[in-house]
Amino acid sequence: MALLEARGVTKVFGGLVAVSQVDLTIEERMIASLIGPNGAGKTTFFNCLTGLYKPEEGDILFDGRSIIGLRPDQITALGIARTYQNIRLFGSMTAIENILVGQHVRLRSTPLGAILQTPFTRREEQRAEKRARELLAFVGLTGKGDMLAKNLPYGDQRLLEVARALASDPKLLLLDEPAAGMNPRETEAMMHLIHRLRNELGITILLIEHDMKVVMSISDRVTVLDYGKKIAEGRPEEVRNDPRVIEAYLGPGILAETHP
Amino acid sequence: MLLPSVQRGLRIGAIAFAILTYLVLVGLPLRLGDLALPILAGAMALFFWLALRGGKSKQDVFNRQPALLFTAGLSGGLTAGLLIAALLAVFVNLTSSGVRLQPIFDKMTPPNLAALYGVAPGAIVGGELSPLAWLQQALLLTVASGVGAALVLVERWARGRPTPRISALRWIPLLLPIALFLFVLWLGMPGVTFGGNNRGTIRLLAAMVTIGAGILALRAAHPGRERQLLSLLYLAGVAYLPFTLDQFQNSVLGIVFIFVMMGLGLNIVVGFAGLLDLGYVAFFAIGAYMYAFLSAPFSSPWLSAQLQSLGIPANAPLLSFWMALPITMLAGWIGGVLLGIPVLRLRGDYLAIVTLGFGEIIRLFMLNLAELTNGPRGLLNIAPPYLFGYNLGNPRDIFILGLIGSAVIAFSAYRLDNSRLGRAWIAMREDQDVAQATGVNLVRTKLLAFAIGALFAALAGQLYAARQTNIFPENFSLFVSIDALSLVIVGGMGSIPGVVLGALALKGLPEVLRGVDEYRIVTFAALLVTMMIVRPEGIIPSTRRRRELHEEAEPVVGEDVPSVLERLAPELKSDNPDGGKK
Numbered sequence: 130m131a132l133l134e135a136r137g138v139t140k141v142f143g144g145l146v147a148v149s150q151v152d153l154t155i156e157e158r159m160i161a162s163l164i165g166p167n168g169a170g171k172t173t174f175f176n177c178l179t180g181l182y183k184p185e186e187g188d189i190l191f192d193g194r195s196i197i198g199l200r201p202d203q204i205t206a207l208g209i210a211r212t213y214q215n216i217r218l219f220g221s222m223t224a225i226e227n228i229l230v231g232q233h234v235r236l237r238s239t240p241l242g243a244i245l246q247t248p249f250t251r252r253e254e255q256r257a258e259k260r261a262r263e264l265l266a267f268v269g270l271t272g273k274g275d276m277l278a279k280n281l282p283y284g285d286q287r288l289l290e291v292a293r294a295l296a297s298d299p300k301l302l303l304l305d306e307p308a309a310g311m312n313p314r315e316t317e318a319m320m321h322l323i324h325r326l327r328n329e330l331g332i333t334i335l336l337i338e339h340d341m342k343v344v345m346s347i348s349d350r351v352t353v354l355d356y357g358k359k360i361a362e363g364r365p366e367e368v369r370n371d372p373r374v375i376e377a378y379l380g381p382g383i384l385a386e387t388h389p
Numbered sequence: 390m391l392l393p394s395v396q397r398g399l400r401i402g403a404i405a406f407a408i409l410t411y412l413v414l415v416g417l418p419l420r421l422g423d424l425a426l427p428i429l430a431g432a433m434a435l436f437f438w439l440a441l442r443g444g445k446s447k448q449d450v451f452n453r454q455p456a457l458l459f460t461a462g463l464s465g466g467l468t469a470g471l472l473i474a475a476l477l478a479v480f481v482n483l484t485s486s487g488v489r490l491q492p493i494f495d496k497m498t499p500p501n502l503a504a505l506y507g508v509a510p511g512a513i514v515g516g517e518l519s520p521l522a523w524l525q526q527a528l529l530l531t532v533a534s535g536v537g538a539a540l541v542l543v544e545r546w547a548r549g550r551p552t553p554r555i556s557a558l559r560w561i562p563l564l565l566p567i568a569l570f571l572f573v574l575w576l577g578m579p580g581v582t583f584g585g586n587n588r589g590t591i592r593l594l595a596a597m598v599t600i601g602a603g604i605l606a607l608r609a610a611h612p613g614r615e616r617q618l619l620s621l622l623y624l625a626g627v628a629y630l631p632f633t634l635d636q637f638q639n640s641v642l643g644i645v646f647i648f649v650m651m652g653l654g655l656n657i658v659v660g661f662a663g664l665l666d667l668g669y670v671a672f673f674a675i676g677a678y679m680y681a682f683l684s685a686p687f688s689s690p691w692l693s694a695q696l697q698s699l700g701i702p703a704n705a706p707l708l709s710f711w712m713a714l715p716i717t718m719l720a721g722w723i724g725g726v727l728l729g730i731p732v733l734r735l736r737g738d739y740l741a742i743v744t745l746g747f748g749e750i751i752r753l754f755m756l757n758l759a760e761l762t763n764g765p766r767g768l769l770n771i772a773p774p775y776l777f778g779y780n781l782g783n784p785r786d787i788f789i790l791g792l793i794g795s796a797v798i799a800f801s802a803y804r805l806d807n808s809r810l811g812r813a814w815i816a817m818r819e820d821q822d823v824a825q826a827t828g829v830n831l832v833r834t835k836l837l838a839f840a841i842g843a844l845f846a847a848l849a850g851q852l853y854a855a856r857q858t859n860i861f862p863e864n865f866s867l868f869v870s871i872d873a874l875s876l877v878i879v880g881g882m883g884s885i886p887g888v889v890l891g892a893l894a895l896k897g898l899p900e901v902l903r904g905v906d907e908y909r910i911v912t913f914a915a916l917l918v919t920m921m922i923v924r925p926e927g928i929i930p931s932t933r934r935r936r937e938l939h940e941e942a943e944p945v946v947g948e949d950v951p952s953v954l955e956r957l958a959p960e961l962k963s964d965n966p967d968g969g970k971k
Contacts, residue, residue, distance in 0.1 A: 222819065297828050
């Protein structure tokens with residue numbers, strides 16, 4: 130059974146159809162990419178998946194259950210986590226605190242428990258902190274846990290966003306342009322991390338990316354959006370050679386560029 | 390380099406002159422009496438120190454050169470001194486030639502001027518000032534500015550010393566509260582005449598400064614053994630205060646700590662969760678009225694009628710203070726949720742306006758629902774708290790109850806701040822949408838902030854009602870909300886010790902400064918504005934806020950610092966310089 134199944138998802142803003150009748154199926158442990166020109170509706174589609182927007186039409190099934198109409202926090206609790214195109218960390222919280230907020234849905238302690246510091250709360254907090262340190266280590270930020278999120282270098286902020294998303298134990302991770310604004314070395318390390326997320330943690334990944342080198346080398350499947358519509362879907366090499374995709378998005382130069 | 394220092398001095402001097410003029414105009418010298426000159430000179434020396442050291446970082450202090458410092462200081466002192474001397478000369482001349490200044494400057498009485506010159510009022514009226522007296526202010530201010538400049542140098546020297554010296558020095562601020570406490574005790578001993586008529590006021594001020602200094606000292610202490618030891622010591626000191634202070638002093642501090650309780654609650658709503666609530670007085674009123682209903686049902690026409698029809702005697706309290714506590718807390722909680730639900734979707738300014746309305750609604754409700762609340766005539770004869778038959782309604786015991794209440798609330802707030810809920814509050818304040826997408830249930834988190842904040846305010850309200858024994862709708866005006874919000878901001882948003890200092894400064898100082906009576910509000914407005922410009926994060930900012938507002942003091946971490954990703958990256962192939970399209 131597919132982990133995520135979107136059927137005919139349509140989102141309209143006023144007169145603008147941002148996402149139009151998009152179908153998308155993602156199998157478990159897959160790395161899928163969503164590409165397309167700016168304004169094609171990729172991020173809007175993400176926002177529909179995470180509950181920030183409610184689509185006008187269509188249905189989204191996650192793990193066999195419809196998530197239309199659920200609040201974002203409920204969807205996170207079900208197992209979808211995301212990062213943002215323009216990094217949106219909690220800047221004045223430390224790296225560790227950011228990850229602890231990420232764990233929010235997995236923690237159970239109550240306000241009264243916190244005031245009284247019940248054994249349960251104490252144990253849970255210790256476990257949460259330990260887990261946060263582990264996640265920090267997983268993305269390679271060991272030793273930066275007590276820095277304020279906004280004081281981290283740009284690339285580290287991206288990593289911290291991934292760690293925060295991982296903290297909610299997602300089954301599906303949505304990455305919105307994980308390599309945006311990175312230099313080639315950082316991009317390569319990010320690709321390596323995405324592979325590890327899938328291979329070591331078994332997380333299914335859907336990512337939006339403009340860097341064709343990233344998209345073509347790590348995706349199992351690529352979906353192309355243009356003006357809110359799905360215009361192509363398939364394995365990276367199929368999509369790369371699709372004339373419609375070349376015309377709408379890649380441009381003729383892409384063939385030369387990705388085949389050195 | 391010399392000219393800029395002189396310019397700087399002129400600027401500082403002008404500010405000093407403005408402050409002094411204000412203090413003289415509001416009649417402070419008269420209040421201070423014999424101590425006017427030394428206190429004003431000391432205050433100005435402190436001002437010059439702060440103005441001359443400038444800047445917010447330690448580095449600035451090191452950069453000050455002695456020669457330039459004294460050039461700036463002395464030109465500043467001389468400017469301020471000559472200006473104030475000239476101004477006072479004009480006033481004295483006018484007074485001695487029979488012009489009455491009071492219609493315009495109503496504090497410009499001969500005694501006020503006389504206090505400043507240290508002579509009898511007759512000398513001012515008769516114009517018998519010695520030539521030296523005319524220049525007294527100029528000399529005094531020049532000396533004060535010199536002392537200020539010297540203080541900067543002392544600070545520079547102290548900061549430049551190797552660590553062992555400093556570690557000995559750091560005990561000075563840590564132990565200062567003990568010295569202040571002993572001073573308070575000494576002032577209270579029979580036969581001590583320090584300060585003359587103002588002895589009681591000075592003692593109150595000293596007691597407040599002791600509490601404030603104690604809090605600052607605890608923050609400066611090293612965590613662990615040292616802090617625990619000092620905490621115990623200071624706790625014992627504060628616990629002893631109510632027993633040594635007199636009625637008036639206890640009564641002022643009682644109100645201060647009722648406001649601490651309220652401020653701590655508001656701090657949760659505004660400081661932690663970032664929900665600007667301008668109608669916070671509503672919950673204070675709910676707490677006070679709920680206790681009043683339970684304690685003095687006979688004051689409410691409708692309640693007493695109901696009780697009579699049920700055959701319950703309505704001439705005695707229904708519940709004692711302690712039995713009423715859970716009910717008041719519940720009422721506050723429900724009030725918080727009721728306000729919270731309609732404003733869940735509102736943010737920032739809109740939230741502020743709606744909460745403002747809510748506060749007014751509750752007050753108008755109290756005012757107009759006369760059948761229940763007895764309207765403007767208020768609820769009377771509310772019972773004080775009793776413990777084992779002992780009446781705790783006197784100022785001293787109310788102060789003690791305020792201290793205990795504040796301690797319990799501060800403790801709870803501290804634990805909440807460092808909990809799952811506290812993190813969710815801060816995340817919500819930072820970025821509401823992302824917080825929700827990260828898994829924070831906004832409805833629950835917001836309602837909990839309102840409800841917990843309201844519960845604390847209701848507790849404060851109950852203590853307030855028990856203290857006043859009679860409450861009227863006018864006790865719960867918008868100004869209470871504004872006071873509570875101001876003390877949170879002045880103390881430092883989101884900072885628990887800051888609330889205590891804010892309450893001492895905003896609710897305590899006005900009592901000490903009764904002398905400036907009608908100028909009190911103006912003085913506070915000026916202080917608030919200055920404070921917000923100089924130190925927008927409050928007296929004791931929460932660590933978070935300080936970092937937010939003074940970023941430049943942080944070590945610079947930017948894009949030129951390699952990120953972890955970059956170091957982790959496998960060796961880059963040289964034939965791919967671009968790394969793909971962006």
